[in-house]
Amino acid sequence: MSGPWLPDQLRDPLRTRLKQTATFLTDADALVHDCALWGARLASSLGGGGRLLAAGNGGSAAQAQHLTAELVGRFHAERRPLSAFPLHADTSSTTAIGNDYGFAEVYARQVQAHGRPGDVLILMSTSGRSRNLLNAGERAARIGMRVWAMTGPRPNPLADLADEVLAVAADSTATVQEVHLVAVHLMCEAVDLALAAMDGAADGGKKSSATSSSSDRRGASGLREAV
Numbered sequence: 001m002s003g004p005w006l007p008d009q010l011r012d013p014l015r016t017r018l019k020q021t022a023t024f025l026t027d028a029d030a031l032v033h034d035c036a037l038w039g040a041r042l043a044s045s046l047g048g049g050g051r052l053l054a055a056g057n058g059g060s061a062a063q064a065q066h067l068t069a070e071l072v073g074r075f076h077a078e079r080r081p082l083s084a085f086p087l088h089a090d091t092s093s094t095t096a097i098g099n100d101y102g103f104a105e106v107y108a109r110q111v112q113a114h115g116r117p118g119d120v121l122i123l124m125s126t127s128g129r130s131r132n133l134l135n136a137g138e139r140a141a142r143i144g145m146r147v148w149a150m151t152g153p154r155p156n157p158l159a160d161l162a163d164e165v166l167a168v169a170a171d172s173t174a175t176v177q178e179v180h181l182v183a184v185h186l187m188c189e190a191v192d193l194a195l196a197a198m199d200g201a202a203d204g205g206k207k208s209s210a211t212s213s214s215s216d217r218r219g220a221s222g223l224r225e226a227v
Helices: 007-026 029-047 059-072 091-101 108-114 131-142 157-161 173-226
Strands: 052-056 084-086 120-125 146-151 164-167
Touching (some): 007 173, 029 052, 029 164, 029 173, 052 059, 059 084, 059 173, 091 108, 120 131, 131 146, 131 157, 146 157
Parallel strands (some): 052 084, 052 120, 120 146
16 A cells, blocks of 8 residues: 555665764774864964865855854864854855856855965865866965865865865765764864863963063072072
8 A cells, every 4th residue: 555654664764874874984093083183283273373264065065164163163162263264155255256257266266365375275075076166276276275175985086186185985975964074073173172282282381481480580589689
């Protein structure tokens, strides 16, 4: 007898979907290593006044904006805000550039406007083949930015272009995006931890310097009294 699917009939397909994503998270050493490395580098760059630009299309644009929001706001720990921009979010610039120069230039022109040597550009793409992201990566490399890519399976042109790549070897676009979201959260956690360590070391150095200066003043004062 045919009829609408019931919750019991939906469970098996959903379990299958969940298992597909879990497969890429079970052996997580490589993912953790990459996210820890990127998080530490972002903490050093952004903590020193650098800027992050992020871009993607569709769901990947939402992921890019999720990442920048966590950095400008906060992830877990209370900390200073960090400079991070999702390039699709400026709708006036995006539509003006798309109208005047074509969709392939909507990110590249913003990268040229806002990017500085040493800044980081993160490009997110499940296919790794979007022309507007490839143009943005090429423009960023030309001005001395570091280009990081989060993609689906390799080989793909965006992975070939980028300085560093986090590639998810999944056939399903949804699975790639789900792993990218986990990676975004791991990076943000790594940024928080790395910044806390950097700020703690800096505060420790200031306290040590202040203690030393205080001791020097007391010593000088004692010497004058003795004389």
